[in-house]
Amino acid sequence: MRRRSGAGTERANSRRRNTKTQKRRGGLKTPRLRNSSAADHRTQSDVAQLTLERDEALEREKATAEVLRVISSSPGELEPVFQAMLGNAVRICEASFGALLRFEGGAWRSAAMLGVPPAFAEFWQRGLQRPGPRTALGRVIETRRTVHIADVTTEPAYVEGEPIFVAAVNLGRFRTVLAVPMLKDNELIGVFAIYRQEVRPFSDKQIELVQNFANQAVIAIENTRLLNELRQRTTDLSEALEQQTATSEVLRVISSSPGELGTVFQTMLVNATKVCEATFGNLTLWEGDGFRAVAVHGETAFTERRKQQPKINIVGYPTLPLARLAASKSVVHVADFRTEQVYLERHPPTVELVEVGGARTLLCVPMLKEDDLIGAIVLYRQEVRPFSNKQIELVKNFAAQAVIAIENVRLLNELRESLQQQTATAEVLRVISSSPGDLGPVYRALLENAVRICQAKFAAMYLGNGETFRLTAEHDAPAAWVEQRRSEGVFRPHPDSGLGLIAAKRQVAYIPDLMQQRAYIERDPRVVANVELAGYRSVLAVPMFKEENELIGAIVIYHQEVRPFSDKLVALLANFAAQAVIAIENTRLLNELRESLEQQTVTSEILGVIAASPTNIQPVLEAIAESSCRLCEAYDSVIFLREGERLCGRAHHGPISMRGEGPIDRGWVTGRAFVDREPVHVHDLRAAADEFPDGSERALRFGHRTTLGIPLLREDEAIGTLLIRRSEVRPFTDKQIALLTTFARQAVIAIENVRLFDELQDKNRQLAEASENKSAFVSSMSHELRTPLNAIIGLTEMMVKNAARFGTEKAQEPLQRVNRAG
Numbered sequence: 001m002r003r004r005s006g007a008g009t010e011r012a013n014s015r016r017r018n019t020k021t022q023k024r025r026g027g028l029k030t031p032r033l034r035n036s037s038a039a040d041h042r043t044q045s046d047v048a049q050l051t052l053e054r055d056e057a058l059e060r061e062k063a064t065a066e067v068l069r070v071i072s073s074s075p076g077e078l079e080p081v082f083q084a085m086l087g088n089a090v091r092i093c094e095a096s097f098g099a100l101l102r103f104e105g106g107a108w109r110s111a112a113m114l115g116v117p118p119a120f121a122e123f124w125q126r127g128l129q130r131p132g133p134r135t136a137l138g139r140v141i142e143t144r145r146t147v148h149i150a151d152v153t154t155e156p157a158y159v160e161g162e163p164i165f166v167a168a169v170n171l172g173r174f175r176t177v178l179a180v181p182m183l184k185d186n187e188l189i190g191v192f193a194i195y196r197q198e199v200r201p202f203s204d205k206q207i208e209l210v211q212n213f214a215n216q217a218v219i220a221i222e223n224t225r226l227l228n229e230l231r232q233r234t235t236d237l238s239e240a241l242e243q244q245t246a247t248s249e250v251l252r253v254i255s256s257s258p259g260e261l262g263t264v265f266q267t268m269l270v271n272a273t274k275v276c277e278a279t280f281g282n283l284t285l286w287e288g289d290g291f292r293a294v295a296v297h298g299e300t301a302f303t304e305r306r307k308q309q310p311k312i313n314i315v316g317y318p319t320l321p322l323a324r325l326a327a328s329k330s331v332v333h334v335a336d337f338r339t340e341q342v343y344l345e346r347h348p349p350t351v352e353l354v355e356v357g358g359a360r361t362l363l364c365v366p367m368l369k370e371d372d373l374i375g376a377i378v379l380y381r382q383e384v385r386p387f388s389n390k391q392i393e394l395v396k397n398f399a400a401q402a403v404i405a406i407e408n409v410r411l412l413n414e415l416r417e418s419l420q421q422q423t424a425t426a427e428v429l430r431v432i433s434s435s436p437g438d439l440g441p442v443y444r445a446l447l448e449n450a451v452r453i454c455q456a457k458f459a460a461m462y463l464g465n466g467e468t469f470r471l472t473a474e475h476d477a478p479a480a481w482v483e484q485r486r487s488e489g490v491f492r493p494h495p496d497s498g499l500g501l502i503a504a505k506r507q508v509a510y511i512p513d514l515m516q517q518r519a520y521i522e523r524d525p526r527v528v529a530n531v532e533l534a535g536y537r538s539v540l541a542v543p544m545f546k547e548e549n550e551l552i553g554a555i556v557i558y559h560q561e562v563r564p565f566s567d568k569l570v571a572l573l574a575n576f577a578a579q580a581v582i583a584i585e586n587t588r589l590l591n592e593l594r595e596s597l598e599q600q601t602v603t604s605e606i607l608g609v610i611a612a613s614p615t616n617i618q619p620v621l622e623a624i625a626e627s628s629c630r631l632c633e634a635y636d637s638v639i640f641l642r643e644g645e646r647l648c649g650r651a652h653h654g655p656i657s658m659r660g661e662g663p664i665d666r667g668w669v670t671g672r673a674f675v676d677r678e679p680v681h682v683h684d685l686r687a688a689a690d691e692f693p694d695g696s697e698r699a700l701r702f703g704h705r706t707t708l709g710i711p712l713l714r715e716d717e718a719i720g721t722l723l724i725r726r727s728e729v730r731p732f733t734d735k736q737i738a739l740l741t742t743f744a745r746q747a748v749i750a751i752e753n754v755r756l757f758d759e760l761q762d763k764n765r766q767l768a769e770a771s772e773n774k775s776a777f778v779s780s781m782s783h784e785l786r787t788p789l790n791a792i793i794g795l796t797e798m799m800v801k802n803a804a805r806f807g808t809e810k811a812q813e814p815l816q817r818v819n820r821a822g
Helices: 002-026 032-073 078-092 118-124 136-143 163-172 204-256 261-275 301-308 321-328 348-355 389-434 439-453 479-487 498-505 525-534 567-612 618-631 669-676 693-702 734-801 812-821
Strands: 097-104 107-114 147-149 176-184 187-196 280-286 290-297 311-313 332-334 361-369 372-381 458-464 469-475 509-511 538-546 550-559 636-643 646-653 661-663 680-682 707-714 717-725
Touching (some): 078 097, 078 107, 078 187, 078 204, 107 118, 136 147, 136 176, 136 187, 176 204, 187 204, 261 280, 261 290, 261 372, 261 389, 290 372, 301 348, 321 332, 321 361, 321 372, 361 389, 389 567, 439 469, 439 550, 439 567, 469 479, 469 550, 479 525, 498 509, 498 538, 498 550, 538 567, 567 618, 567 734, 618 636, 618 717, 618 734, 636 669, 646 669, 646 717, 661 669, 669 680, 669 707, 669 717, 707 734, 717 734, 734 812
Antiparallel strands (some): 097 107, 097 187, 147 176, 176 187, 280 290, 290 311, 332 361, 458 469, 458 550, 509 538, 538 550, 636 646, 646 661, 680 707, 707 717
16 A cells, blocks of 8 residues: 555646646647637646645544643653654654664664564664764764665675674665754753665655654653653652651651560561562571571461470571671671572471562671671562662661660660669668668568569578578568578588688689589489479579688579679679678677676666665676577576675576576586686577586576586686576577676676775774874873973073083083974
8 A cells, every 4th residue: 555655646646747848838828718728737736735734634633632642641651652653753754664773872772663673673783883983873973973775785884794684674674764853952861763665766845754753762862861861760750659668667666665675676577578569487596506586577387486495496408598798797698588598498487488478589688796696687678679779778777776775775784773673772781771780681681682673583691600500681582481480590501502602712603503503413402392392493693702711601592593793783782681691780880889888887887886885885786687588689697706605696597497596617607707717608408408407407496508607817816706597498699698798797896896995994993093193192101201201302502501601612512402392
């Protein structure tokens, strides 16, 4: 049909030319009638020409409209647009086929082809083409203008064997070629070419039409570029918005769940999986020899298995993606898991991951804190589709946020722990200050805070001498265990128990599982009771040291399950132990101060009694008996003094009947202290029947048990005994013995003072009697001596006055002294 249309066009042109020729040749000789007929014929020819031009214009407009319709219906897709343009150009211009080529980097590539013979199309699509400068494409590059070749076979380049021309003729049977450049701002971006397989040049209007299609192609390319850029920007904005939404959601969860990492991890993983178009994933934490999944997302059989078995072992499998991540601390991106060596080696967990979970593409992003591996975010796709760089960067961002969240939680927990510890310390100090000298509330506060902060089941405090211990306080311990432990009193721990390890090594003792200890395996009764009565498994014992490594006790906390204690909890418990030692020491000093003040007060009172009763020993002895009984927490007190060969009771305080007197021998406590001249301390007099038969019998009769006798010594000579007694077995302390010794000395001082006072009174009486005797003697003798003395005085006076007469001038001075003495 195209050839008929072309022939019709040629016949119309021929008729038009013939009409013009006839008009020129015989126009003057033709009659008027003939002129009218020629005019009609001319009019018909013009109408036909106009009709043809109209049809061609309509065809072009129709083609343009079709191209515009394709452009509007395929935004961003150039292939349909190029095909529509080529189809219309080939059809309207009566070409055999056409091609649209893009010029990039000095070479040509095919963007679209229509009707091109397969052999030439295959030749062209082998790669980028760089035709010579004398080819149609080469001349387009050089001139940036339309190239119209009427017959390729007549071109010198073809004759000389130019490969492109030879292939065009031999493979595509090219003859007439029209190549129109596609220019954007005078920059060549392609060519719109149509071809005929016969020698028939294209008309100017056809060339103009192809030029129009070329311009439309440029516009379409530019519109597509702009649209794609817009789409890319929109996509980028959408991705950024989605990422920001995901990030804001994670930040919201972080801010709304301070200290709760589980919710934060799960939110991060869900958003990372969704935004990165993954099927499932997990967030893991590094544990030194492997990873542990702390968050899992996705509905697959493998994810359910991972939730049940969160531990991921990488030891011995260096080709595992997570093992490579741990070694390199960098992103590991696996395009297809089925091609991985670890899968080909049939590593069971990997095979399960691929064949049960359907994992194909894998992305592992490390979570790093200052080059320290914290964990990893792992995403999986069930199809082979690598993650984009933007998606990898997004997961890196999530990994960084996870590290920040972990660090924030660590800091928050440290702050909370610090506040808890400070609160606990303040509470203990408050108890210490509000209970001076009373250690019970202090012990309870320490153990209660230790159990609460360390999340232990219960706690106990033991005091001892470094080898033996006794239960001093406990908190929340089972009643049966407490009763058993208190009933045994002082005990020596098994060397493999917590207290035994402290006693041996003088350092913190941690037992992960008491049932695995040698002491339990050997069925040590106390350790077995600990497990069976108290049910504890993990044990942490912290020693209590006084001054230079002197072990005075321990604080022990217990878990009823196998669960480790952190270093911070160990440090906290050590702080509590130090506070306990401080409290004990403060209480000791306070009690010593109180005792010292009380002793000084009592001593002052006794001295006051001594001063008030210088001649009466009885009030002093009674005051000493009362004070010794009160200060030494005794049940009864007696003071015996020696009277001849017997010891007689002189003062008594208490409800026990006082023995009036007894022999000076070692058969009873009072007598032995007197004879041995040293304290005698009997812890249980009832149990000392062999050594003190009489005292044991009296103890059974009167109900006393612990007895202490202190001798009253004067210059290493015993003059009596101070005896105190208790109704229970509770030995007196060294301080109490020292205090009683002081009272004994005061009694001796009082007795000695009375003795000296009595002696002084006797001497004074004797001196008074002597003075009276002397006065009587002097009075008697002065009467007898007065007469002769008067004569002597008168003689000496005469001799002094008449010295010259009697010749006594030389004796003048002696005579005057005699005279004055009278």
